[in-house]
Amino acid sequence: xxxxxxxxxxxxxxxxxxxxxxxxxxxxxxxxxxxxxxxxxxxxxxxxxxxxxxxxxxxxxxxxxxxxxxxxxxxxxxxxxxxxxxxxxxxxxxxxxxxxxxxxxxxxxxxxxxxxxxxxxxxxxxxxxxxxxxxxxxxxxxxxxxxxxxxxxxxxxxxxxxxxxxxxxxxxxxxxxxxxxxxxxxxxxxxxxxxxxxxxxxxxxxxxxxxxxxxxxxxxxxxxxxxxxxxxxxxxxxxxxxxxxxxxxxxxxxxxxxxxxxxxxxxxxxxxxxxxxxxxxxxxxxxxxxxxxxxxxxxxxxxxxxxxxxxxxxxxxxxxxxxxxxxxxxxxxxxxxxxxxxxxxxxxxxxxxxxxxxxxxxxxxxxxxxxxxxxxxxxxxxxxxxxxxxxxxxxxxxxx
Amino acid sequence: xxxxxxxxxxxxxxxxxxxxxxxxxxxxxxxxxxxxxxxxxxxxxxxxxxxxxxxxxxxxxxxxxxxxxxxxxxxxxxxxxxxxxxxxxxxxxxxxxxxxxxxxxxxxxxxxxxxxxxxxxxxxxxxxxxxxxxxxxxxxxxxxxxxxxxxxxxxxxxxxxxxxx
Numbered sequence: 001x002x003x004x005x006x007x008x009x010x011x012x013x014x015x016x017x018x019x020x021x022x023x024x025x026x027x028x029x030x031x032x033x034x035x036x037x038x039x040x041x042x043x044x045x046x047x048x049x050x051x052x053x054x055x056x057x058x059x060x061x062x063x064x065x066x067x068x069x070x071x072x073x074x075x076x077x078x079x080x081x082x083x084x085x086x087x088x089x090x091x092x093x094x095x096x097x098x099x100x101x102x103x104x105x106x107x108x109x110x111x112x113x114x115x116x117x118x119x120x121x122x123x124x125x126x127x128x129x130x131x132x133x134x135x136x137x138x139x140x141x142x143x144x145x146x147x148x149x150x151x152x153x154x155x156x157x158x159x160x161x162x163x164x165x166x167x168x169x170x171x172x173x174x175x176x177x178x179x180x181x182x183x184x185x186x187x188x189x190x191x192x193x194x195x196x197x198x199x200x201x202x203x204x205x206x207x208x209x210x211x212x213x214x215x216x217x218x219x220x221x222x223x224x225x226x227x228x229x230x231x232x233x234x235x236x237x238x239x240x241x242x243x244x245x246x247x248x249x250x251x252x253x254x255x256x257x258x259x260x261x262x263x264x265x266x267x268x269x270x271x272x273x274x275x276x277x278x279x280x281x282x283x284x285x286x287x288x289x290x291x292x293x294x295x296x297x298x299x300x301x302x303x304x305x306x307x308x309x310x311x312x313x314x315x316x317x318x319x320x321x322x323x324x325x326x327x328x329x330x331x332x333x334x335x336x337x338x339x340x341x342x343x344x345x346x347x348x349x350x351x352x353x354x355x356x357x358x359x360x361x362x363x364x365x366x367x368x369x370x371x372x373x374x375x376x377x378x379x380x381x382x383x384x385x386x387x388x389x390x391x392x393x394x395x396x397x398x399x400x
Numbered sequence: 401x402x403x404x405x406x407x408x409x410x411x412x413x414x415x416x417x418x419x420x421x422x423x424x425x426x427x428x429x430x431x432x433x434x435x436x437x438x439x440x441x442x443x444x445x446x447x448x449x450x451x452x453x454x455x456x457x458x459x460x461x462x463x464x465x466x467x468x469x470x471x472x473x474x475x476x477x478x479x480x481x482x483x484x485x486x487x488x489x490x491x492x493x494x495x496x497x498x499x500x501x502x503x504x505x506x507x508x509x510x511x512x513x514x515x516x517x518x519x520x521x522x523x524x525x526x527x528x529x530x531x532x533x534x535x536x537x538x539x540x541x542x543x544x545x546x547x548x549x550x551x552x553x554x555x556x557x558x559x560x561x562x563x564x565x
Contacts, residue, residue, distance in 0.1 A: 083427070124527065127454035131441075134462025138434070141466070145427065145473050153473065160470045164463060184527055 014115050022119055026099055030259050031061040037359045044363035065252070073248040076147060083146035088246065088253035091139025095260035098132050101125045102267045103187045105277045105343035116187070117277075117340065125186035126174060129268060130167075133223065137163040139257065140225070144242035155241030158231045158370065162222055165377040166229075170219035172385035173212040176392040177201040177272045180209065190276030200275035207395040211388045213273040215381055217354070220265035222377070224258060226358060228365040231373060266354040267347075274350045277343035291345050292332040299325030406446055413439035425479040426472045430465060437461040447518075449525030 035050060035057065042049025050057030075084060105117030122128050137160050144156015180201050181189040193200050201209045222229040233241030243254045270276055279287035299322045306318030332341065368376070416435035423429045437460045444453035523529075534542050 080427075083431075122450075124450050124454050127451070127458065127527075131454050131457035131462060134458055134466070137462075137466055138431075138469070141469055141473065142427075142431075145469075153476075157470065157473055160466055160473075164466055164470070167463070 015119075018115070018119055022099065026096070026260075026263075029263065030256055031065065033259050033263070033355070034064070034255070035061050036355075037362070040356065040359040041363040044360065068248055068252045071248040073250065074245070076149070076245050078148045079245065080146040080148070083142045084245075085250075087139050087143035087146060088250040088257075089139075090142065091136060091257040092253040092260070094132050094136040094139060095257035095264070098129050098264040099260070101128050101186060102264070103190060103271070103276065104347050105340060108340045117343070118187070121185065121187050123185045126178065126184045126189075126272075129264065130171060130174070133261070133264070134163075134167055136257070136261065139254075140242050143246065143254070147242075147245035149245055151238045151240075152242050152244045155233060155238050155244070159225060159242060162225075162229065162231060162373065162377075165374060166219045166222035166381075169215050169377060169381040169385040170223060172382070172389050173215040173219060174268075174272060176212040176385075176389050177209050179389075179392050179396045180204055180207075186271050186276075190271055190278065193275040194278050196282055197275070197280040200273065200278070202273040206399040207392045209273055209388075209392070211384065212392075213269070215385050215388070216269055216273070217357070218381060220269065221358070221361070222373075224261040224265060224358075226258075226262070227362040228368050229373060230367060231370055262355060262358055263351070266351045266358070269354050270347060270350040276350075277347040279342065279346050288338060288342050289333075291342075292329040295325045295329035295332065299323065299329060402446055406443065409439040409442040409446075413443070424481070426477045427469065430468045430472060433468075434461050434465045437465065444525075447525070448523070451525055451527045451530050 038060075039049045039057070050060040053059045053063045075081060100119045101122050103116065103118035103121070107114055107116050140163075141156045141160040144152045144154070144159065147153070178184065178189070181192045183189055183192070189201075193204070197203060202213045203210070221227075225231075225233065231241075233243065238244070243251055246254065279290075281287045302318045302322030302325060306315060306322060309315040309318060331337065332345075413436050416432045416439065419432035420429045420436065423432060437456060441453040441456040441461070444450075444456060
C-alpha cells in the first residue's frame with residue numbers, strides 16, 4: 001500500500017473509488033428493492049403490481065422519488081422541532097453505516113493494485129454491526145416521541161421495547177457460529193467456511209447452526225420491523241405508527257433505513273451462516289459454470305418461445321432478450337472476470353435469496369398480537385438460543 | 401490526526417456531559433448521555449481497546465440508554481422548570497468548581513508524573529485478551545458480579561409484584 005498515484009498514496013484513491021462504487025450501487029439497490037418487493041407481493045397475490053410507469057413499472061422508483069421530493073414538508077406545530085428533524089437523519093445514518101464493514105468478496109487485483117472487496121476490515125466487525133444496529137432504535141423511538149402524537153408515541157414505545165427484546169436472541173444466535181469460526185472479523189468468518197456447502201456454519205460440524213440460523217432470521221424480522229413483527233407501524237391500530245407525522249423526504253428516510261437494514265441483516269445472515277461469497281461446491285466440480293448455465297438456459301427458453309410466439313410483438317422482443325442472456329452467459333465464462341464476478345455472484349445470490357424470503361413472508365403471514373410478540377421472544381426464542389449456544393460451546397470444546 | 405480526533409471527541413464528551421445537567425427536558429438529558437457514551441467509545445477506540453469501545457456502545461448506548469428513554473417516554477415526563485436558584489450558589493459554586501478541577505489536575509500530575517498517552521498503543525484490548533482475563537485471572541469477581549446482578553433482578557421482580565398486589 002506504499003505505492004502512490006499522482007503523488008497521493010494509492011490507498012486513499014482506492015478507498016475513495018470503492019466508496020463511490022458501493023454507495024452508488026447501494027442507493028440504486030435501495031430504490032429498486034422496493035419495486036422488487038411490490039412486484040413479488042403482487043405476483044404472490046396474483047396481480048401484476050406496478051405496471052404503468054416504464055416497462056413493467058421499472059421507472060416506478062424514479063416516479064416515487066420525484067413525488068416524495070416535491071411533496072410538502074410538514075412539521076407539526078407542537079412537535080419538538082430539533083428531535084423531529086434529528087430522528088430520520090439518525091435512522092438512515094445508522095442504517096447505512098453498517099454497509100461499511102460488510103465484505104462482498106475476496107482480495108482482487110485491479111490494474112496491479114490488490115484490494116479487498118469491502119470498504120474496511122474491522123477486526124470486531126460483528127460487534128460493530130451489533131453496536132450500530134442497536135443505535136438505530138433511537139431514530140424510531142425519537143420520531144415517535146417528538147411528533148407529539150399519541151399514535152406515534154405508541155409506535156415508538158413498541159419499537160424500542162421490541163428491538164431491545166429481540167436483540168438478546170439475535171446476539172446469542174450470532175455468538176454460536178462465532179464459536180465455530182473463532183473470530184469476530186467478518187472476513188475471517190467467511191474464510192473459515194471455504195470449501196463446500198458442508199463447511200458453511202449452517203451445516204458445519206461439530207454442531208450445525210441450523211437452529212441459530214432460524215433464530216437469527218426471526219430476530220432479524222423483528223429488528224427491521226417487518227411483517228409479522230411490524231407492530232410499530234401497525235396501520236389498523238396506529239395509523240402509521242412512529243412515522244405518522246412525517247412527510248416528503250423525511251418519510252422517505254425512514255423507508256430507506258428500513259430497506260438498508262433489510263440488506264444489512266441479509267448480508268449478515270449470508271456471512272455468518274451461509275459462507276459469504278464461497279461457492280456451494282468446489283470449482284473443479286463446476287461451481288463456476290452455474291451463472292452461465294442459468295443465463296444460457298433462460299436465453300434458450302426465450303429463443304424457443306420467440307420461435308413459437310403467441311403474440312406478434314413476442315416474435316421480436318423474445319429473441320432479442322434471449323441473445324442478451326446468451327451474451328451474459330458467455331461473459332460469465334471470461335477468465336478475467338471470474339476471479340471477482342463469481343464471489344460477487346454467490347454473495348448476491350445468497351443475500352438476494354434471504355431478501356426474497358423477507359418479501360415472501362410479508363406477502364403471506366399476518367401480524368402478531370403484541371403480547372404474543374413479547375411472549376415469543378422471552379419465553380421461547382431466548383431459552384432456545386441459550387440452549388443452542390450452550391450445546392455449541394460444549395461441542396466445540398469437546399471436539400477441538 | 402490522533403490528537404485532533406482525541407480533542408474533538410473529548411470536547412464533545414465534556415459538552416454533552418454538561419448538557420446532561422443543564423437541559424431541562426429528561427429526553428434531552430438522556431440523549432446527551434448517549435452522546436457522552438458514544439464519544440467515550442471513540443476515545444477507547446483511539447487508545448486501541450476496540451472490544452471495550454464496542455461493548456460501551458452495545459451495552460450502554462444501545463441497551464441501557466434505550467431503556468432510560470423508553471421509561472421517560474412511557475411516563476411522558478415533561479420539561480422541568482428552573483427554580484430555587486440562589487445568588488450565593490453561583491457565587492460560591494463557580495470558584496469551588498474551579499478549585500476542585502485545579503486540585504484534581506494537581507493530584508493527577510503528582511500521582512502519575514510520567515504518564516504518557518500512546519494512541520493505539522494499548523495491548524490486551526482484543527476480545528481474546530479480555531475473555532482470557534475475565535475467565536482465568538478474574539473468574540471469582542466475574543462470578544460474584546453475575547450473582548449480584550441476579551440478586552438485583554430478583555429483587556426488582558419481587559418489589560414490582562408487591563406493587564401490583
